[in-house]
Amino acid sequence: MQIRLYNTMTRKVEDFVPITPNHVGFYGCGPTVYWDQHIGNMRAFFNNDMLKRMFLANGYTVNHVMNITDVGHLTSDEDTGEDKMEKGAARENLSVWDVANKYMNSCFSDMDLLNIMRPTHTPRATDHIKEQIELIQKLEKLGFTYEIPGDGIYYDTSKLHDYGKLGGQNLSELRGGARIENNNKRNITDFALWKFSPTDVKRQMEWDSPWGVGFPGWHLECSAMSMKYLGNHFDIHTGGQEHIKVHHTNEIAQSEPIVGAPWVHYWVHWAWLMLKDGKMSKSSGTSYTVRGLIERGYDPMAFRYLLLQGHYRQPMDFAFESLDAAAAGYKNMVRKIADLMAAGDTEPVNQDLYNEWHDKILTPISDNLKTAETLVVVQDMLKNQTINTPTKLALLDFVDELLGLQLADRAKKLLAAESETAPAEIQELAAKRADAKKNRDFALADELRAKIDSAGWTVTDIPGGFKLVKKQ
RNA sequence: GGCUUGGUGGCAGAGUGGUUAUGCAGAGGACUGCAAAUCCUUGUAUGCCGGUUCGAUUCCGACCCAAGCCUCCA
Incomplete structure (x- = not known):
């Protein structure tokens, strides 16, 4: 190319x-x-x-x-x-x-x-x-x-x-x-x-x-x-x-x-x-380090995602508001990928579609490093209905190599966290909550959910039952 | 002052001579007892003034504003 x-x-x-x-x-x-x-x-x-x-x-x-x-x-x-x-x-x-x-x-x-x-x-x-x-x-x-x-x-x-x-x-x-x-x-x-x-x-x-x-x-x-x-x-x-x-x-x-x-x-x-108010400098106390962002609870990949949205020849305004937006966008992307992984689709990779989208992803970044446009193509690819799941996952491996976003890694970690089995006492609370719901005692149900929440777990209703996920 | 870049929606930030990305946030809806997640729909922008053009956000010029360098700096 x-x-x-x-x-x-x-x-x-x-x-x-x-x-x-x-x-x-x-x-x-x-x-x-x-x-x-x-x-x-x-x-x-x-x-x-x-x-x-x-x-x-x-x-x-x-x-x-x-x-x-x-x-x-x-x-x-x-x-x-x-x-x-x-x-x-x-x-x-x-x-x-x-x-x-x-x-x-x-x-x-x-x-x-x-x-x-x-x-x-x-x-x-x-x-x-x-x-x-x-x-x-x-x-x-x-x-x-x-x-x-x-x-x-x-x-x-x-x-x-x-x-x-x-x-x-x-x-x-x-x-x-x-x-x-x-x-x-x-x-x-x-x-x-x-x-x-x-x-x-x-x-x-x-x-x-x-x-x-x-x-x-x-x-x-x-x-x-x-x-x-x-x-x-x-x-x-x-x-x-x-x-x-x-x-x-x-x-x-x-x-x-x-x-x-x-x-x-x-x-x-x-x-x-x-x-917002000028250049970053150590003397004025307005410089942040990567480790500083982590201490504030940000995934460094959220910062990477933010940088990818811009163009290298354009000054970029840094604000925590925009980092929050990037973090949410990155998290959503990881969620989608985790869902694709969890689907367990065993269809073969469609090589023609793979090649077509591989080039679509590579084209803008090869043209003067238009990373933002590549990100758009990745979003389009995720949304596209005609690409099967294994092909998407194969393309995402390429995206990870190209953009360094560690998407597969974060998605796997997310799935691992979600598959972790809750301790018996949490399970018990969740079961009690299910009973309360069945009895339409929503006050009790909400109270139990708060209890589970403060114990570090999130309970969500899924068809036919509930799911417990350890909070990240 | 000189040279160099830029000025796009609520925020960040792309592309484009004529139907204006994407992400986040917002609004409405589906689903739910409520949440969460997900899905669907959706509004809002091109610094200012001229010029070229059938038509400019996109090209040209002036102006205004911002950033970089001229002083260590990614």
Whole structure:
């Protein structure tokens, strides 16, 4: 099936043509591991996951690389900026290395909870200092660097004729004085490749280099590690939309002089998950984690379902009201599937119908990841009267693989919970209630139902009797 | 200020040059002593102003508003 993706470089939805047939290599910017990743961060990782699942469903092999940024970078190119890693270490009274490990693992565990497949490679910046230094040396040889004494090695953006092409903005269009200027930089857009350690403070993370002790600039790791794990040219580079103008622009600047243009064939950018009143941020206490959602009683799959209803290029408003709606929608879907499973239909799978609907499901998601439309097709499929139950269940297995919603798993759990036999005293109460109903003593019947309810069971009337289901 | 995206029903959020998804919520009905579940039916929207067109929510332009980047950020 023809895959189409919006390419930020050309600002168009394009047919995807892989470098190697039936194989895709892609790099998605990963987390800076100084704190928990909030659900906004997770939306980006979820999008990478959907991109990957879409390719897998289309028969591709996938090499997915996600970096772990564990080097502390200054929050600006100034010496006065804060270092997030060092700040996190101070906050928790841990070494920067322990902070990195702790939050890398918590990020992975949140990804697991959301059923996000692990990337093929998750290289850490601190494990690739050598590669980063080598990259600077290559740029140095080509004449793209200059040193600001006592500060670092910088990239001279005026040396690259098409600098800024990804963001559609040239040097002269940037607003002068909009940010604090480093007076020693040659151009407003120049950025650090290597920063020297400050002389007055001992950094926990620093390395030797041909230019002096210090640490790499924050754009460098992505160039160095993507080349190492994906080769000099690869298919797709993804990241949050805020990376277009600076981070990805600078990655291109570092890479294309060395490997030749185009370095990356398709640039795909994810829009943010917004709060009603602005962006999600840790400082304002408005960030939620996946584990936080679970503590509030939500199935992480409800959040996944919510994300699937939107489109990756569209900012999405997050509110508990909309998460509730998604949770209800997801639960209804699981209910329907559990009913299909319980039907025990032994008809054979209709292969023609299976193929037809398989393609119907795969088509919209292959067209620039229109997951919402795929969800619509799934709803249509569930409602469709001409598809028999075994065919529907086979299609749902495919849907689970494609969308990662764990529908079959939840449906089975639901059925298991419903088939659990109630303890004798609950059975007895339910039997008494049935008697009360027979005697038309509805007051007593309702009282008994309340009793059963508070004991953790739900009694429902079914034709010819009653059913006891343990409350979830 | 510049560059880039967008503005759709009560909420979230798709598609589409002419009959406007889907989910949740709402309303009515079937079923039930009442519930629950399920099923059926159903209302409500395309920021504003122009233009192109037989016809625009869809194309074009201006404006207004929002978001992203220009400063660490998914």
